[in-house]
Amino acid sequence: MKIMTNRMDRGFFRYQKEFEDKALEVLRSGWYVLGNEVKSFEEEFAAYTGSADCVGLASGLDALWIAFRVLGIGPGDEVLVQGNTYIASVMGITINGATPIFVEPDEFFNIDTTKLEEKITERTKAILVVHLYGQASKMDTVVELAKKYNLKLVEDCAQSHGARFHGQMTGTFGDVGCFSFYPSKNIGAFGDGGAVVVKDKKLAEDFRIFRNYGSEKRYYNKLVGANSRLDELQAGLLRVRLRHVEECQEERCQIAKRYLEEIRNPRLTLPRVREGATAVWHQFVLRTSHRKELIAYLNEREIGTIIHYPIPPHLSEAYKGLGYERGSFPITEQYADEVLSIPMYNGMTDEEQTYVIEALNRF
Numbered sequence: 001m002k003i004m005t006n007r008m009d010r011g012f013f014r015y016q017k018e019f020e021d022k023a024l025e026v027l028r029s030g031w032y033v034l035g036n037e038v039k040s041f042e043e044e045f046a047a048y049t050g051s052a053d054c055v056g057l058a059s060g061l062d063a064l065w066i067a068f069r070v071l072g073i074g075p076g077d078e079v080l081v082q083g084n085t086y087i088a089s090v091m092g093i094t095i096n097g098a099t100p101i102f103v104e105p106d107e108f109f110n111i112d113t114t115k116l117e118e119k120i121t122e123r124t125k126a127i128l129v130v131h132l133y134g135q136a137s138k139m140d141t142v143v144e145l146a147k148k149y150n151l152k153l154v155e156d157c158a159q160s161h162g163a164r165f166h167g168q169m170t171g172t173f174g175d176v177g178c179f180s181f182y183p184s185k186n187i188g189a190f191g192d193g194g195a196v197v198v199k200d201k202k203l204a205e206d207f208r209i210f211r212n213y214g215s216e217k218r219y220y221n222k223l224v225g226a227n228s229r230l231d232e233l234q235a236g237l238l239r240v241r242l243r244h245v246e247e248c249q250e251e252r253c254q255i256a257k258r259y260l261e262e263i264r265n266p267r268l269t270l271p272r273v274r275e276g277a278t279a280v281w282h283q284f285v286l287r288t289s290h291r292k293e294l295i296a297y298l299n300e301r302e303i304g305t306i307i308h309y310p311i312p313p314h315l316s317e318a319y320k321g322l323g324y325e326r327g328s329f330p331i332t333e334q335y336a337d338e339v340l341s342i343p344m345y346n347g348m349t350d351e352e353q354t355y356v357i358e359a360l361n362r363f
Contacts, residue, residue, distance in 0.1 A: 010347025060180025064092025
């Protein structure tokens, strides 16, 4: 039996007619950029998250860097961010000329909130919280610190669509919640796409102006903006996804429940969920000091795996100019050496789940 790490085709075939009907509807409409589909998706996604407003953008990375740009974060400013995130989180900071200040992760793979305050300086202007792998971070402490030091709070929700902390959805705690709709996400488009959610209607308008060349009215430009628009076709298809988000999330939770209950191997450390938080299981990430051997073992059995992420941003070639060396963030580096994502996707059969579980238990 061959099992891929992720299968996006099954998520399509399950709702094939709805996706195809919507695609034809958009294609036949004759309106392909910033039309009714985008407007409707923005309204529906804002309602889903509990936000005042949503602005569709071209990608999750655009959501991040434009968020910091609109919030006025730039050269000379510092932004706190966890060290074990995907590099796009850090790019959102550095594209604007600001400096990332890395914070070690906790046992739940999210930012260790007990280590935040010690990193705050007079140059600190914002905190970027990443809800990694689909689990909500500990937001009460973060919100408290942001208020105490008058810091902007941005959330990277690229992997946490629908995750909650104390009942409140990720993306709604701070100034801006940034989402990606890359096809592999829990709410995925059929190409690139992103969005921000905000509480402030004026801030939402700033995003709408910036995403469209800095133009509030066609050919009248208020500022130097970007071309970053969620297109009509992707917005329409995302509206279909949104109709089925709860059932898809529940399915992933049931797969994770089986993994957590049935994988029994002392060589493997399974993920844990923080009290008060929920996880939507964008990835199911375990840890092992025998990763190389485990990957080879699973490859022999045609079970796919992927490492999220093998090189932490502070050790990447892209950020060698920051001057960090191995040993700078030992917990981050340990996770990079040990984490492994096993198959997790909508449409995964009971038989496939059993095959993965039994293989891991025999390792």
